[in-house]
Amino acid sequence: MIAAIKAPLIDWSALAPFTSLTVGAVVVLIAGLVGSARLRSWLVPGLALVTLAVTAVELLSRWNHPKVIVSEALRVDNLTVTLGLLCVGAAAFAVILSLRSDTEEGVGRGEYHSLLLFTTIGMLILIAANDLVTIFVGLELLSIPLYVLCATELRREHSLEAGLKYLIVGSVGSATLLYGLALIYGATGSTSLPKIGVAISDTGALTDPLLLAGMALAIAGLSFKASAAPFHQWTPDVYEGAPTPVTTFMATATKAAALGILLRILVGPLLPAVDDWAPVIAVIATLSIVVGNFGALGQDSLKRMLAWSSVAQVGYLLAGLVVATSLGIGALVFYLVVYAVMTLAAFAVVIENERTSDDGERLSGFAGLGRRRPWLAGAMTVSMLSLAGLPPTGGFIGKLAIINADASGGWMWLAIVLVLGSLVSLGYYLRVIATMWMTEGSAEKTPVVKQAREIVAVALLAAAVTIAAGVLPSWPLERAQDVGQTVISSR
Amino acid sequence: MLNSYLPAIVFLLLGGVVGTAFALMNGIFGPKTNRRSASKTSPYECGLPSDVQQGFRFGISFYMIAMLFILFDIEVIFLYPIAVKLKEFGAFALVETSIFVALLFVGFGYVWRRGALSWR
């Protein structure tokens, strides 16, 4: 009977990360309906973590086994594996960080975790996309659950506002991208990325205004998701309003996914048009660096500050994309991973501080943290130093690699912008450090809430990885170069 | 190159002209009265006075059920393309459809269990 089934060839092992996440998301959703609240409170996050762990293992097994699956809709290669692992990891940490938050009770734990998993599937599909239609499906699957996640703190007006804002502005961004993709299809007559590439290099369609307009709109739409200037304006409001674990997830995973697909399009089929798009990306990068860094100065809300800083960081990342060499892409991938890790550390500290004090999200809430909780303050310090690009942290190596790629790729002025931007960024990153260690908090503020060990552990782990990436960067840098090689050679 | 866009531009222009013309014709050909009566400014509803008052609220349950109905209704449409190509796919199509329907049932079960279908 089974043998009689005439089925299309399906590479189950390459598809496994996607299927396991989907099954997991459904199971988690149903698990949110059974048993007592007490049972659910560990069963649901537990199942979500198991799902993510399984997915991570499946992804890892695909390292150095590139494969195109589902009628050439998805490409599972080293880039997919690396960024996919990053997103899966970010999701897992988001689950851990929200273990103690009382926020999801309002909406039910099942939905929260299920939506998180669905978003992760969207990211995976987006990163692996090998087709214009897949790109859009992935992007929407990524976005829609995120809109809801932003608004999960139903009782808090800011959370609802964040969700609504993200939904409306996000639709504009999605529409822009869709329009761009449609124009690219119109110009080249194909939705498959490799075929688009062939069409462009065959017909010399580089001067086709249709294609260029499509490219511009696609870049705009994806820059929106990556929150690069001038498409960044939703970022501070949404990052501040959304529940902090969700913000953490957005700041790390969403950026990785958006940059991943931008990389795949621009350095893939559109590589022949590099002279057209590189200046555009360079300008976006410069704007992001300037706007992000100046916006972050003088912010009293840590979440807003980190939002602005994430805009600047995207600028640094895009500076790696501009060169479009394996050197630049390797630097980008390395810095992307480091960025995710150090951001995770920062947000974990913010979450813990939010739990234990009234104004934990404000800068004033960090006063005297070094005295009260030196480990937490230490993790924050490492994160801030790394975001500022100071040694001996991964952020330093990452920036160095990007600057090196820029300088050797003929983008000297962009490297200079990057250095000057980092100079400005010291103004707000070091302010946090100074506040923690060199001012007194109100000493009598004894934490009413019990300290959350797992959150501190996440912060310390992320800080340790940040340091490790700065002290022994050879191995990760080489892996990042591998990824850069696969992207360049796969076109 | 831009010549190929000529039909589109003509279409846009025509559309604009026709739309504007219809909007303006009322004022030109209609009876000239300056009075703004209540029936003139209220929403047009088949010539009958409107029952719906401003600020009227639907019950949230109404929305829920309406939305869920549309959702499940539309999902069924996805079964049609399979019906067309059933011969070519054979048993695989059956398995695929069963999985799809099973997933729909999961969704249904979830909605039911969450109490979205009970009228409150």
Place this chain on the structure above:
Amino acid sequence: MSLTTYSWLVLAFPLTGSIILGLGHKVLKGKTAGAIGTSAILLSFLSGLGALRSLQSRPEESRQVVSSLWTYAQTGGLDVQFSILVDPLSLLMVLVVAGVSTLIHLYSVAYIASDEGYVRFFAYLNFFVFSMLMLVLAGNLILLAVGWGLVGAASYLLISFWYRRNTATKAGIKAFVINVVGDVGIVLGAIVIIQGTGAVDLLTVFAKAPQVWHTNDPQIVVGCLLLLVGAFAKSAQVPFHTWLPDAMEGPTPVSALIHAATMVTAGVYLIARMHPLFQIATTASDVGAIGGAVTLLVAATIGLVVTDLKRVIAYSTMSQIGYMIMAVSAGVYGAGLFHLMTHAFFKALLFMAAGSVIGAMAGEQNLDRMGGFRKVMPITYGCFIVGGLALSGIPPFSGFFSKDDILLGLGTQGGWYWALYVAGYVGALMTAIYTFRMIFRAFHGEPCEEAQSLADGRLFHAAEHRNPGDGTLEDTGVGYPGAKHHIAERSPSMSISMGVLAILATIGGVIQLPKVTNTLDHFLHPTFSDSPKFGLAIDYNLMAIGMVIGAVLGLLGIYIAWMIWVKKPGTSARIQARFALPYKLFSNKWYFDEIIAFLIVRPFAAAGRFFQRTVERVVVDGAITAGPISIARASSAAVRSWQSGMLRAYAAAVIVGAALLVLYLMLQA
């Protein structure tokens, strides 16, 4: 042990010390922290001596050794190793830094004793020494830039050590901001050099530089000018000097160590280290030499009128570093580094002695209120005299030989360097005057209240603790100076370190007596063997004339000071009235703060205000106040003023941005 092992130990000890102190700041009681900190630096110094012995036992042509601890990154176009370069130049710096640091640590054990932040102080101090040693030992440009940044951070921490003092934190931020500007110069300069030579490693860069660039190639000139920005910012040269006088807000040992003996000489070291590049970029070298000459004159004139004891010494430091920068920029490397060494001795000594006076004055630093300490503090007075004579260049004290060596080197080269030569001697006269003005005013004349009470056998303590800068009331808890003051000569650890420095300041000159002992030149030869200017034949007539002029000018300066401030008190007031305009110029520090505010801060602030008014009103408190930070704040307000929170504005921005992109690419087609 091998040379490289010794050199790595030089770095390892201070790092270990700072880590132990940093982690154990809650456990360490009493003076343990001081003992740990001091011995860490002492061990580092001893390792430096070991390295010296081992280096000298090698043949001269193999005295430049690169040792790599591990390969940091060797992929993706990056080839960075954690490597150090041990050669006579770096070793000289190691010995000066570690040696003086040991003495200053010893001094601090007592000086900072009653401060609540005792352990923290030594942790910072050890961290600083580590950073500084890393800077001088760095074997490649990346590590050099890292060390460069770390010393800036350490300096910031130590200036703001009393972090509840507003004036101290402000001074710290000012120093940090200006130093970061310098850091950016270093980083960009390094990028230019790496870009040009394709190498990171210093020796490789030096080897490739002459093949890549011809003389005065624009690229290397720009690179060297960027390096000079870094050097000038760190070494407090005009116009990047405004932070150094303010940095005197830090505890006195910090001023002695960082802002006199070690960190501020980093710029001198940098130019000497990069001499193969500066010799190609002659324009940049000339800029450096002129900058140094200008600084030495400007700082000396300000030193004549400042009334704050520590700030007089600070301006003197600026001025003396001006000599060094001028020397190394003009290719007079041996003399420049010789002066760096002797200056470290006598300037640290002067600061320590000043710390003693400030202790007796209960924190007061104003010269106007001091007087008559000669009798009650004989050792301090003696130290001041020794330091002062060395600073004024009176034979046979060390400063005499090193200063004249610099000017001799300039004179030997002739050409327009004669202008620098003259500037140097003018500066020397002023140096003698302001040095002895300071000494006479603090130690001679009528004993002040504090000196009286000391004569009666008790140390003066103010009834309430106040910030000497702005008079705010303070307690003695953490973040403020401790409750007790100390007089250096009554505490063994402080007087020992002062004594050692006094001896070194006196006899330090013998290391390089012209015609007799050319030890330093011989020692440094391996580093500078590639320089045509190194070891030029000396014109002995010029040397003799220069020495006589130097000695006479120094004595003349002291005599003038004696006449004005001791013999006929009140003369100074008459002079002030007579030369009101220059006096106003000098006492307002040549209006550098104001000029910077006018040229840079105000336009930015105005632009920021414009944005605020026109685009949207976002109230940012204090955004428009003076100071370098306000530039950033004002721009920040401008950026954030676009952030209205209105959804339609956001959507519109997305659309407009996308439209602009489309437009740009369409125009490309």
